[in-house]
Amino acid sequence: MNKIYVVGIGPGEYEKMTIQATKALESCDVIVGYTVYVDLVKDHFPGKEFLTTPMRRETERCRLAFEQAAAGKTTAMICSGDAGVYGMSGLMLEIGEEFPQVEVEMVSGVTAAVAGAAVLGAPLIHDFAVISLSDLLTPWEKIEKRLLLAAEADFVICLYNPSSKKRHDYLQRACDLMLRSKAEDTVCGTVSQIGRDGEQMRLCTLRELRDLQVDMFTTVFVGNSQTRAVNGHMVTPRGYRV
Amino acid sequence: MNKIYVVGIGPGEYEKMTIQATKALESCDVIVGYTVYVDLVKDHFPGKEFLTTPMRRETERCRLAFEQAAAGKTTAMICSGDAGVYGMSGLMLEIGEEFPQVEVEMVSGVTAAVAGAAVLGAPLIHDFAVISLSDLLTPWEKIEKRLLLAAEADFVICLYNPSSKKRHDYLQRACDLMLRSKAEDTVCGTVSQIGRDGEQMRLCTLRELRDLQVDMFTTVFVGNSQTRAVNGHMVTPRGYRV
Numbered sequence: 200m201n202k203i204y205v206v207g208i209g210p211g212e213y214e215k216m217t218i219q220a221t222k223a224l225e226s227c228d229v230i231v232g233y234t235v236y237v238d239l240v241k242d243h244f245p246g247k248e249f250l251t252t253p254m255r256r257e258t259e260r261c262r263l264a265f266e267q268a269a270a271g272k273t274t275a276m277i278c279s280g281d282a283g284v285y286g287m288s289g290l291m292l293e294i295g296e297e298f299p300q301v302e303v304e305m306v307s308g309v310t311a312a313v314a315g316a317a318v319l320g321a322p323l324i325h326d327f328a329v330i331s332l333s334d335l336l337t338p339w340e341k342i343e344k345r346l347l348l349a350a351e352a353d354f355v356i357c358l359y360n361p362s363s364k365k366r367h368d369y370l371q372r373a374c375d376l377m378l379r380s381k382a383e384d385t386v387c388g389t390v391s392q393i394g395r396d397g398e399q400m401r402l403c404t405l406r407e408l409r410d411l412q413v414d415m416f417t418t419v420f421v422g423n424s425q426t427r428a429v430n431g432h433m434v435t436p437r438g439y440r441v
Numbered sequence: 442m443n444k445i446y447v448v449g450i451g452p453g454e455y456e457k458m459t460i461q462a463t464k465a466l467e468s469c470d471v472i473v474g475y476t477v478y479v480d481l482v483k484d485h486f487p488g489k490e491f492l493t494t495p496m497r498r499e500t501e502r503c504r505l506a507f508e509q510a511a512a513g514k515t516t517a518m519i520c521s522g523d524a525g526v527y528g529m530s531g532l533m534l535e536i537g538e539e540f541p542q543v544e545v546e547m548v549s550g551v552t553a554a555v556a557g558a559a560v561l562g563a564p565l566i567h568d569f570a571v572i573s574l575s576d577l578l579t580p581w582e583k584i585e586k587r588l589l590l591a592a593e594a595d596f597v598i599c600l601y602n603p604s605s606k607k608r609h610d611y612l613q614r615a616c617d618l619m620l621r622s623k624a625e626d627t628v629c630g631t632v633s634q635i636g637r638d639g640e641q642m643r644l645c646t647l648r649e650l651r652d653l654q655v656d657m658f659t660t661v662f663v664g665n666s667q668t669r670a671v672n673g674h675m676v677t678p679r680g681y682r683v
Contacts, residue, residue: 207555209459209549212461213460214459214460214461214464215459215460215461215549216459216460217451217456217457217458217459217460217551218455218456218457218458218459218460218463219454219456219457221460222456281551281555281558281559282559282563283555283558283559283563283564283565283566284555284558284565284566285566285567285679286566288559288562288563288566289562289563289566289676289677289678289679290678290679291563292562292563292671292672292674292676293671293676293678295672296671296672305558305559305560305562305563306559307457307551307555307556307558307559308551308555309459309523309549309550309551309555310555313449313523313525313526313549313550313551313552313555314549316523316525316526316547316549317523317524317525317530317547317548317549318547320530320531320534320547321524321525321530321531321533321534321547322525323525323526324525324526324527324528324530324531325527325573325579326570326571326572326573326579326584326587327570327571328568328569328570328571328591328596329568329569329570329571330568331567331568336679337567337568341595342568344594344595345568345594345595345596348590348591348593348594349570349590349591349594349596351590352586352587352590352591353583353586353587354570354587354591429534429535429538430534430537430538432534434531434534434535435531436531436532436535437527437531437532437578
């Protein structure tokens with residue numbers, strides 16, 4: 200059976216990969232991915248064939264991977280974080296319908312919400328919502344509705360893709376929407392370059408977050424009404440009495 | 442410096458742990474955890490001292506871990522999945538304030554939402570909300586509000602703790618609330634015993650989910666309006682054109 204693994208490599212640092220992910224990659228002939236992710240793992244898997252396609256060529260990248268597998272090479276498609284959270288696993292299963300001879304196996308990784316939370320402390324201990332601010336593939340009206348309702352429901356909210364060159368004011372717009380239900384002093388946190396060189400974290404209030412400039416390598420956490428700062432960490436209590 | 446690691450061991454299977462988690466546990470003198478989790482890792486870390494406390498003794502368990510670390514033993518507190526998602530990392534940071542001489546380090550793991558999604562296919566590819574149905578530590582009214590608003594926002598919804606002996610009808614109640622905004626034929630999935638012996642997955646509609654009996658080792662996924670069944674998998678498209 201021809202085999203293709205869809206592998207989440209975690210936030211970046213090799214040691215944050217699962218053992219299963221390293222074994223899957225070791226078993227492969229070809230590793231396919233976006234250039235930046237291939238560069239993160241390349242040195243750890245010498246002797247493999249690496250194929251890359253640029254950003255926004257996702258469909259092409261998936262087909263390339265299936266063609267390798269269909270030709271008899273054990274293949275991996277790698278994604279940062281987990282392939283199932285804003286990653287390629289959905290598209291891989293859809294394109295996989297054209298390649299019934301290829302077996303697809305998902306290998307989980309640590310997504311930015313989980314890895315970033317560990318850097319900040321414990322912001323996600325209770326119910327949370329994950330929302331991407333990128334409107335490349337989603338109408339902004341839908342994102343807006345989710346921000347409003349998630350804030351009204353008092354979820355901890357984790358924002359992916361909070362900014363880009365073209366969307367420099369999206370985080371500000373998102374904060375204004377959340378501020379309709381969440382208090383100005385809601386504890387928030389940002390983490391950039393999670394698990395990579397230059398990792399940085401910062402705690403602030405929702406009012407301060409509104410005026411912060413963050414880049415596309417930043418994950419943003421907005422607390423619920425119970426979240427507090429504990430000794431420099433962002434902590435959402437679960438309800439256990441200390 | 443005295444050191445304590447708060448380690449997410451992933452869903453259960455040893456190979457689904459991160460390399461960082463295995464190294465942290467190898468470096469420890471003492472490993473503390475709920476009995477079931479200790480049993481999952483015990484055989485892989487021979488020669489370690491293991492300390493367990495029963496369920497619902499969370500505060501006691503955290504203090505026990507800090508006392509070990511304060512006495513000079515490198516210590517780990519283990520949780521299933523990730524320690525930051527309905528886990529012990531928040532309580533550890535709160536109790537850690539009483540032990541300023543002990544450094545706390547979080548080590549991320551693969552949480553059930555991510556691991557379960559990989560079994561089902563790719564349900565979490567787009568914005569999602571994670572909600573626990575346990576009202577042990579949260580008033581049911583709050584859970585109800587979150588279910589209603591998350592459904593109205595068209596989130597994919599992942600349910601933790603969907604059932605227990607005392608809460609046998611909670612999943613049914615949750616489905617009835619979500620059915621106010623989500624269609625009866627919304628694609629849903631359940632995964633039980635993720636990454637352990639007896640792992641099982643099942644796809645169904647939201648109407649069918651309503652009448653399903655699931656146990657406390659099950660994680661439930663309710664699709665958004667775009668989620669569909671692809672070749673026996675649950676897939677939420679991100680919007681890439683195939």
